[in-house]
Amino acid sequence: MMTAQPRRRIVHVVYRFGVGGLENVVVQLINCLPADQFEHVVLSLTSVSDFRNRVMQPDVQFIELHKPPGHAIPLYPRIFRLLREVRPDVLHTCNLAALEIAPLAWLARVPLRVHAEHGWDAHDPKGESRRYQQVRKLYKPFVSHYVAVSEEINTYLSRVIGVPVHERSLIANGVDTDHFSPASGSRVAVQGCPFDLEKHWLVGTVGRLQTVKNQPLLARAFVSLLRSHPEAMDRMRLVVVGEGPLRAEIEDILSRAGVRQLAWLAGSRDDVAEILRSLRCFVLPSQAEGTSCTLQEAMASGLPVVATAVGGTSDLVEPNVTGKLVPPDDEAAMADAIWSLFGSAEKAAIFGRMARDRAVKRFRLDDMVARYGQLFSGESVSQEHRPK
Template sequence: MSRPIRVLHIIGGGEIGGAEIHILDLAKHFSPQEVDLHLCCLFPAPLVQRARQQGIQATAVPMKSKVDLTTYWGIIQLIRRVNPDIVHTHGVRANLIGRVAAKLAGVSRIVTTVHSVLENDYPDPLSRFINHWSEKMTASLTDRYVVVAEYLKKNLCDIGIPASKITVIHNGVDEEKFSRQSISTTLRAELGIEDNVPLVGMVGRFHPVKGHIYLVAAAKEILKINRDVRYLIVGEGFQRDEVEALVRDEGLDSYFYFTGFREDIANIYGAINILALPSLSEGLSLTLMESMLSGCPAVVSAVGGNPEIVSDGKNGLIVPPMDSLALAAALLRLLEDPCLTRRLGEAAKRTIEERFTAQRMAERTQAVYRHLVT
């Protein structure tokens, strides 16, 4: 193909989470001679604005529900206008509308990236059932699945997707975001936290699958031994009020700092001593990889793709999921051993630099596109 491969990515885009950052990083690191990326968001904010600021050709086609037929027509019109070689979908809502609209618009190549296990993203049984069937009904329309972790490939195979249709491309981190020039040292001062105060951080949306309640329970245990530790919680989501109420009920108000969503993520990792990631499920966590690239060691639960990045005792610590006592013990181990914390942080940084960069992720994704169009 003499011109770049034109690809239309379709995603909900109602938040800035791992999948959204994944697309932004792909767009930044794709070769313009290889890929001409366009983006369609099914929510009017915030991703479409963030993408445009980055120079991405982004369009919002708001979708009220999966049966909003006017939105299907809008997506079909957009596809015909962009005339992509490939439609690339992310997330259950985008998978349903994107796959159907692409076929109706005459696009013969469809890629779907799987970022997580569907069942774990929908705690409500009815929502889980509906989304499972909406995914199953259109799965055959996808020509190539990309998964961000090895364990997700196994999950797809278990539900009947042929292994021959699945490519594993690990998430990658944009190293420029974490250069020394990008990091400010004023965050602790902004929050009124002294430089010598141990600070544990948790970054992510407020959703039951992220396990915030286990960090709160661990903090209560740590308080019995070390009253100096503070906790920085970054992110937004529907469960935020519930978690804040839990912190108040446990009498931990003075130990927790809730910042909401922050753009200056490099500053977060520069301010904390340890990242806590007590998730019940993960794909391949960008939060984890970003903290590791910053030299900030993590305590993670043994779920999803976490063990594909973290080797226990070598570049971080791994604990069982839903085990607040084990989480507390691991955090205390690092808090009480600065040499171990520093050694794990240095090893964590090397792990990302050697294996999990955004450039490598983009190059492997380009290879998938080339294979499909040749």
């Protein structure tokens, strides 16, 4: 009789487990990696939100440390003890805020320490901060293997941090192209949406309302477009999905322009796929990105996209094939790009079909999960980084 192999235990470390792209990747990995091969613990340095309800696996442990602002040094003894108690086979840290746990995991003799870089913060949108570069270099000896979600980040890890090719993998985020799929036939009304989907042309975005996502840029572009083309006021409507500290600023921009009634600020939603199918155009106004999950979801939903040319977005959007790329913080260029799609249903439809085709061929969720599964199994990791 064959003895069943024990499951490999993964501790996923994030700054906060809430709505977000990297957190969505963690959820996808937990739900899709083979349950008979892996078990999971989610360690949040701060808090765990209702986003945990998206995890479908029944035996996942969630731990929140409620770290105050600043360094996690006061929590180091507790984190070390926790790692010794949990005894993970794999530590999976996400972004710079979680990287400082890698040395503790090394001390706790965690065999495999994988660090994923998903993108930059608003205060360092191009990864140019010398301080953060030095921090990454300082922690590099304690990381077994790196994951970059975009070519830009992969190049950064190589040239700036000095991570050799055999210690890093480029794994783009994946999207469930069955769940996120184009509208078939007439668009179906979305609960709470105040607009007529047959009459109105909806342009929208999805994401946390925080500085790096820069939704106020879209609000300003929307206002600018309506001022330049007042005839669009009969049909064009704005949809902003997400919650966060920028909500008041977005509302103020729209209210001062007298177009607040032409926008729906939907808040945090669990029906993003349905909302995307109600749109005619998706906009990503970010200041910085790794590989945007919501952009991939919009493309899989068959939407033409307008996006700022930052980070890994240029890897996803092919200009004048799947959508339009515009300079960051350029509301006039963004308004012009949206107007061009509003004015040409044929062009928008072609871009949408090409976006869907690109998503299906290049951003398959199964491919992403398989790559991480191989990595978490230790198959891609140099032996020199394993504790003796």
